[in-house]
Amino acid sequence: MELFAVPDLPEIRPDDDLGTLIESRVDLQPTDVLCVASTVVSKAEGRAASLSAFPAGPRAREVAARLERIHGEEKDPRFAQAVLEESTELVMEAPFLLTETRFGHVCVNAGIDRSNVPDEDLLLLPERPAESAARIREAVTAGGVVVTDTCGRPFRHGQRGVALGWDGLPASRDWRGERDRDGRELGVTVESVVDELAAAANLVAGEGAGGTPAVVVRDFDFGDHAGSESLFRDLDEDYVRQALRGWSFDGE
Amino acid sequence: MELFAVPDLPEIRPDDDLGTLIESRVDLQPTDVLCVASTVVSKAEGRAASLSAFPAGPRAREVAARLERIHGEEKDPRFAQAVLEESTELVMEAPFLLTETRFGHVCVNAGIDRSNVPDEDLLLLPERPAESAARIREAVTAGGVVVTDTCGRPFRHGQRGVALGWDGLPASRDWRGERDRDGRELGVTVESVVDELAAAANLVAGEGAGGTPAVVVRDFDFGDHAGSESLFRDLDEDYVRQALRGWSFDGE
Numbered sequence: 146m147e148l149f150a151v152p153d154l155p156e157i158r159p160d161d162d163l164g165t166l167i168e169s170r171v172d173l174q175p176t177d178v179l180c181v182a183s184t185v186v187s188k189a190e191g192r193a194a195s196l197s198a199f200p201a202g203p204r205a206r207e208v209a210a211r212l213e214r215i216h217g218e219e220k221d222p223r224f225a226q227a228v229l230e231e232s233t234e235l236v237m238e239a240p241f242l243l244t245e246t247r248f249g250h251v252c253v254n255a256g257i258d259r260s261n262v263p264d265e266d267l268l269l270l271p272e273r274p275a276e277s278a279a280r281i282r283e284a285v286t287a288g289g290v291v292v293t294d295t296c297g298r299p300f301r302h303g304q305r306g307v308a309l310g311w312d313g314l315p316a317s318r319d320w321r322g323e324r325d326r327d328g329r330e331l332g333v334t335v336e337s338v339v340d341e342l343a344a345a346a347n348l349v350a351g352e353g354a355g356g357t358p359a360v361v362v363r364d365f366d367f368g369d370h371a372g373s374e375s376l377f378r379d380l381d382e383d384y385v386r387q388a389l390r391g392w393s394f395d396g397e
Numbered sequence: 398m399e400l401f402a403v404p405d406l407p408e409i410r411p412d413d414d415l416g417t418l419i420e421s422r423v424d425l426q427p428t429d430v431l432c433v434a435s436t437v438v439s440k441a442e443g444r445a446a447s448l449s450a451f452p453a454g455p456r457a458r459e460v461a462a463r464l465e466r467i468h469g470e471e472k473d474p475r476f477a478q479a480v481l482e483e484s485t486e487l488v489m490e491a492p493f494l495l496t497e498t499r500f501g502h503v504c505v506n507a508g509i510d511r512s513n514v515p516d517e518d519l520l521l522l523p524e525r526p527a528e529s530a531a532r533i534r535e536a537v538t539a540g541g542v543v544v545t546d547t548c549g550r551p552f553r554h555g556q557r558g559v560a561l562g563w564d565g566l567p568a569s570r571d572w573r574g575e576r577d578r579d580g581r582e583l584g585v586t587v588e589s590v591v592d593e594l595a596a597a598a599n600l601v602a603g604e605g606a607g608g609t610p611a612v613v614v615r616d617f618d619f620g621d622h623a624g625s626e627s628l629f630r631d632l633d634e635d636y637v638r639q640a641l642r643g644w645s646f647d648g649e
Contacts, residue, residue, distance in 0.1 A: 303589030337555030
């Protein structure tokens with residue numbers, strides 16, 4: 146398996162055809178998986194925004210005021226408003242905003258980026274990353290497309306690449322019923338392939354000024370396994386999320 | 398960046414010199430990172446064990462009885478005993494055992510594997526995976542070694558590769574203070590490189606009978622960044638873990 150960055154992508158602007166821009170810069174093959182950072186997908190989809198587009202309502206002012214008290218620094222209530230509008234739930238309100246986005250992804254601040262966006266204040270995540278991935282796939286020879294982001298996680302330091310949307314491959318490969326060398330059923334059952342592809346791509350992509358937002362994964366072998374489409378857990382089988390519902394930060 | 402499996406590794410037995418077995422099967426380079434599944438590290442370190450080695454104390458019997466009630470199926474209290482002995486804390490007791498291992502990794506059942514282990518009941522994780530990685534690195538030409546496992550996570554379905562121990566490279570690369578194309582500070586600050594390497598390797602390694610437990614990552618460029626050594630969060634900055642401390646499963 147080989148990974149390489151798509152070279153020389155220009156700064157992406159609204160209505161750019163991202164798939165065509167990528168296709169013209171690299172000799173893609175039908176078995177390739179193309180990983181594209183959500184930042185450039187968002188830019189192409191016109192998801193850069195000004196803080197002034199998010200006049201803060203009472204809830205956003207309340208949330209921002211609490212974060213100001215906790216962190217002892219100014220928090221723009223319009224940013225909190227943007228986070229609220231992009232979320233279906235605040236999983237945590239303090240000491241930071243952990244949210245579920247409208248497409249089911251749990252992350253800090255609804256994934257809204259305040260760097261990487263020229264001439265605007267904010268870059269919102271793509272509205273429907275699975276559809277973004279499908280649109281890009283239509284324009285490229287690669288058989289699979291994964292729209293990626295980076296985010297943190299409980300228990301472990303640091304951020305790693307994750308998948309937000311994908312098309313042309315299942316989210317996971319399913320080892321259930323398969324056996325080890327001694328014929329015992331495997332303990333590991335469902336492997337989140339799209340997240341692992343996003344993590345691998347992030348090793349190559351980098352961040353910031355020198356970053357390359359599109360990475361080709363060549364010769365990844367999905368193998369002869371069943372696939373599964375779901376990546377984001379529902380609340381009823383996510384005990385950590387249930388625990389967070391009943392928890393309140395008390396470091397104030 | 399390229400990844401390939403180390404071919405033809407035999408079934409690993411206690412006291413096998415894993416590094417030498419790998420070194421003789423592949424032409425490693427000093428810039429390679431070698432990812433080795435904890436299953437074979439554990440086997441080489443004699444961490445296969447019998448359930449009979451873990452006579453259940455009162456706490457293990459209590460924990461197993463609760464899981465039996467919840468799941469309506471028999472739970473061996475000796476397995477619970479093994480999990481307790483391998484853990485410093487039960488982060489969750491129900492509906493499954495989420496534990497912190499002695500080396501700081503939060504995972505289900507202290508990472509104890511009940512498949513992949515011939516002639517024994519259990520395979521415990523390596524006791525000190527960072528030391529395991531250092532030992533393997535002494536025997537191989539690769540400049541970095543990561544001991545990997547697969548585990549699940551909150552919010553997202555499926556398992557993905559993670560690092561348990563590493564040597565010869567930092568756990569993370571630190572983008573703090575670096576800037577985007579417009580000169581703004583990057584939102585992403587610390588990238589968990591060893592976890593991303595483990596995830597990438599897991600795409601190539603597979604599981605079970607056809608699995609290949611050692612994967613070479615070639616031409617990974619860490620780049621000119623500061624590194625950071627810590628991977629496992631401390632409780633005081635892990636709000637999810639704090640929330641789980643105060644939570645109790647009530648689906649009984």
